[in-house]
Amino acid sequence: MLAIPLNPNLTRPLYLQIADHITALARAGQLQADQRLPSSRQLAEQLNLHRSTVVTAFDELRARGIIQTLHGSGSYICSGLFDQALQAPKPQALTTPVLANDQLIAELWRLNHAEGMISLALGVPAPDMFPSQRFGQLQQRIARRNPQTAWNYTHPQGFYPLRQAIANDLARHGIQTSAEQLIITNGANEAINLVTQALAVTGDSGLIEEPSFHTTLLNLQQAGIRLNGFAVTHNGPDWASLNAALRTGSSHPRFILVVPDYHNPTGMRWASDQRYQLLNWANQQAIPIIEDATYSDLGLTGPSQPALRAFDPNVIYIGSYSKSLMPGLRIGFIVANGLLQQQLVSLKTITSGSNESFSQQILAEYLHAGEYHEQLAWVTSIYQQRRDALLEAIQCYLPTEVHATIADGGFYSWLHLPADQSIMRLFQRALQRGIVIFPGQAFYLNQANQTHNAIRLCFARYPEDVLTHAVRLLGSCF
Amino acid sequence: MLAIPLNPNLTRPLYLQIADHITALARAGQLQADQRLPSSRQLAEQLNLHRSTVVTAFDELRARGIIQTLHGSGSYICSGLFDQALQAPKPQALTTPVLANDQLIAELWRLNHAEGMISLALGVPAPDMFPSQRFGQLQQRIARRNPQTAWNYTHPQGFYPLRQAIANDLARHGIQTSAEQLIITNGANEAINLVTQALAVTGDSGLIEEPSFHTTLLNLQQAGIRLNGFAVTHNGPDWASLNAALRTGSSHPRFILVVPDYHNPTGMRWASDQRYQLLNWANQQAIPIIEDATYSDLGLTGPSQPALRAFDPNVIYIGSYSKSLMPGLRIGFIVANGLLQQQLVSLKTITSGSNESFSQQILAEYLHAGEYHEQLAWVTSIYQQRRDALLEAIQCYLPTEVHATIADGGFYSWLHLPADQSIMRLFQRALQRGIVIFPGQAFYLNQANQTHNAIRLCFARYPEDVLTHAVRLLGSCF
Structure with a gap:
């Protein structure tokens, strides 16, 4: 059965509302090519309309090239046209193909908003300090x-x-x-x-x-x-x-x-x-x-x-x-x-x-x-404490082979990991514990280079105790 | 005389403040290549500093490659380096050269904010209806x-x-x-x-x-x-x-x-x-x-x-x-x-x-x-009145050869002008009377085509009386 919402209060005539709706269904692939429509009599009964309204709608649809009527057989959605509509105008690829890092970053944005996750991945400042x-x-x-x-x-x-x-x-x-x-x-x-x-x-x-x-x-x-x-x-x-x-x-x-x-x-x-x-x-x-x-x-x-x-x-x-x-x-x-x-x-x-x-x-x-200057003095004093807490937690909870940079400023500590440590496995394990980290390969031109075994952690977003908690959980993933 | 502002309260040592300032002057071309500096003794007296501070500053400047000292002759700003700094890294042209229309639009943006002008050029809605x-x-x-x-x-x-x-x-x-x-x-x-x-x-x-x-x-x-x-x-x-x-x-x-x-x-x-x-x-x-x-x-x-x-x-x-x-x-x-x-x-x-x-x-x-719907109903009723006032003024005050489109919606009326009417002269004359119009060639791919003799007027921004006044002034420019 063809469900067609009609609104007699619109200025657009009912026959056009019918035609519009069937056109949209066909274009969207919800009515398929060569699919048979109900007869105008059936549709008029179903919609509680005079049959002439539906006949006029079908005339309109034929004029638009949306349906064809075979004598004695009924009306069908036109073939070819909509297959093309759905398949032909495929968008071309970007200048360079979408990179894997692209998808990684999209996933990190999704996780940045996910309930219950602690994300140390993206460079997000602390909103309670705004x-x-x-x-x-x-x-x-x-x-x-x-x-x-x-x-x-x-x-x-x-x-x-x-x-x-x-x-x-x-x-x-x-x-x-x-x-x-x-x-x-x-x-x-x-x-x-x-x-x-x-x-x-x-x-x-x-x-x-x-x-x-x-x-x-x-x-x-x-x-x-x-x-x-x-x-x-x-x-x-x-x-x-x-x-x-x-x-x-x-x-x-x-x-x-x-x-x-x-x-x-x-x-x-x-x-x-x-x-x-x-x-x-x-x-x-x-x-x-x-x-x-x-x-x-x-x-x-x-x-x-x-x-x-x-x-x-x-x-x-x-x-x-x-x-x-x-x-x-x-x-x-x-x-x-x-x-x-x-x-x-x-x-x-x-x-x-x-x-x-x-x-x-x-x-x-x-x-x-x-x-602005007072604000800066305040936030940098807090970010300094957070940086120090993160570095201390890294020393406490991560393997001794992990080498962290001491940031002179900004939001990040950069951790070099042993060459035999799979970063993506670490990422997955951390995710299971509710911690999001940023795999380091995204920061390199040649992602296949295995010497780039690093992760980036943002220390700006959370207070010290959350950072310590997160790094402890991360430590259990190695 | 070399004016060097010094601040003893800064954590940056005075000798570095001197070196920084001379470096900046040289880079900016305010000290030219091969220009001779005062001696360290002269500069120390002028700045009321111990000479050793200035000598250390000069050492720093030599280390930076900013000055060279010729034995028995004095210290000079290095040549070559800064000529290059000022001339060499010229930006490359855009993919396509900056188009003339680009400059026209920049000028229209400038005039959009100019005191005392009535601009019918840009597509600006009426701020009192926000x-x-x-x-x-x-x-x-x-x-x-x-x-x-x-x-x-x-x-x-x-x-x-x-x-x-x-x-x-x-x-x-x-x-x-x-x-x-x-x-x-x-x-x-x-x-x-x-x-x-x-x-x-x-x-x-x-x-x-x-x-x-x-x-x-x-x-x-x-x-x-x-x-x-x-x-x-x-x-x-x-x-x-x-x-x-x-x-x-x-x-x-x-x-x-x-x-x-x-x-x-x-x-x-x-x-x-x-x-x-x-x-x-x-x-x-x-x-x-x-x-x-x-x-x-x-x-x-x-x-x-x-x-x-x-x-x-x-x-x-x-x-x-x-x-x-x-x-x-x-x-x-x-x-x-x-x-x-x-x-x-x-x-x-x-x-x-x-x-x-x-x-x-x-x-x-x-x-x-x-x-939003109520707002739309309100603004479109007002824009309709403004469109009508603009069209009426065009009929009243512009030459009969001017043909204006009747907009079904939006902000603009598009005026075709006689082929012998110079649009840029009209633009200049209107400007002298405090009216800004949009020359039509910017809307075409081939700007040289003289059949495109048109201007665009925006009727959204001003009340009817201002539109009428502006078109009357425009009429006097033909």
Whole structure:
């Protein structure tokens, strides 16, 4: 029996409602090709309508090419057409096929929201440390003051007072810039996407630290950029590795992408002399530098180093408030100059448009009020305690062969595991105990390389006792 | 004299502060290559420091490769290095060079915020009709109820209750879908960017209506997609033109992108039979359909037609709340199935990440409360009056040769002008009178084609009297 919902109160005539519904069922494959429809008499009885209404509906369906009527036999869903509709317009593959890491990250996002799991996998800050109350007050103030404009478009480059506030704040990192050079983006992800799109096209090559943030690797790979990785030591690049990566590429690299402050996943910070050395090296090689400063505000030990951008205004600087303040704002930014800056504003305008407007207005108020620094001082003191608790638990509960980096800042500790330890088996066992960890291969270009036997743990999200509990459970999985 | 600001209260030693500052000046080109520095003795006196501090600073600068000291002659900024720093790492051009339309649109965005101008150019809704007060209430409610999670990441696919609410709402357009098929995007712009990236790579071709939304054209062109345009009549595609466009392309089109409801810039809506015909045509040609429904909720006349997606679940459907509700939300969405849907979630995750979280939560509440329909009924009644006022003013004040389309919905009237009328001269003259109009060539693939002598006017933003005033001033520019 064909269930057709009809609504006599709609302006759309009943015969068209019938025709629409049968068309939709056929297109969706719920009525199959060559399937016989009830007769117009049967359908009229069932729907409690005059038969002429159903006959008109069938006329319409024939006109649409949805049914055909064989004399003396009845009406049938047309064949061919819908087989094609369901099979033919298959989407083409992406530039590069969907990577396995892609699916791993999708699974980690699913598990990030799963009830009862402790996830140390994703880089999520602690929500109980958000300045939510203060932001609530600022929301109300802005809603009262700008009721007409608060929800309108901002300029695609970003809300001007926010750009001013960020430019002022960057002086802390030794950067002299202005609202004019800044572009607000949907987090650092979009910033990296825009900058690398502007600098490189499919087939071009770029240099990147290895390991590196998994999303950045996927982002560049899906754009068809050939990445050459170089190793990093505790203080900065491994120069032999960097020069080897430069020689390996078949074309001159369009950029070098680095994270000098609190690298993801290793948590390391470059020494001062290594920063100057990279600037000189990149200048000599004529390779633009992209400096990803997502974690720069989250130093846990010692005084901060000036940014690369502080010493060379050609460095393209990317920042974010996702980790240092609140991810839900989705506010990242680019500092760039000249023609490149103009190209980036164009790209932002045409590929996505401006960012959400209200959060830009709140963050502008918050930064201008000078409250960000106090917030940073507070959260970094807590993250330092959490880092220490995580490291202590690793020493207590994990095998002695496990070697953890001591993060100078940011969110992560990076654990090297014995070569004979299967990371995916560890991941599965931990999952059974309610613990989510991040398998390290996602941070490498060549995932098959078994020397990369590592996991990343985020210490920012949970209090010390939860971290200790989670690591103890993880220890029982080895 | 070399002005070097020093702060003895910083943890960074004074000799490093000196070295940092000179490095920055040199990198910025404020100290030029081969420029001679003061002697360490002179600088020590000037800065009121012990000479050994300055000597140590110079040692550091030599180690950094910033200065060189010639025996008996003094210290000089190194040559070569900084010339390179300032000149060498020039950004590469975009995939396609920056288009002239790009600059035009940047200028229109600038003028959109300019004091004292009446801009009929951009598609901006009327801010005094925003449900700002109601959104303020919902903001407070969410801030109270979810203080800990309101500002955290949402899932990259979008906030689940929002996806549910949108899926429910789409039944109005005859679409049966679910939260699982939906992906929240940064407006319809990002939706189009993601879908076309997933379906086509550089060098692939696609079919698009001509004229079409300027940003969509730029978006696809910068991705290196070769577009073949086809003409539209009042009711739907010009079939001869569409078949010609299909034959013109050197490769099979990866998609056809259409706006069946209240097309931008023409305001037209496709007739029912033309919709079915396109579905059949695209199925026969095995070309996926992208349906841009940005303006679908803004019908001004007569009952709405079901969406293409209502009759074929293979249609990729794109919607937005920017025009129908408030642009500052930056909430658009995609409805897609199967493998393509998974690829789109991956692409969104790795190229930009989730949308701003708070606005997703507010919109979810607002849609679930069922208030959107009342808001739509109200705004469309007002937009209808504004459209009528604009058309009347056009009849009154513009030359009789000007032919304006009567929009069935949306924001725009599209004015064809006599072939001998220079649009850019009209644009300049109108600007002098404080009126901003949108030159029509930006909506065409071939901008040089002089038959495209048109302008787009947005009637949504201002009340009737302002529209009348603006058109009267425009009339004086011919």
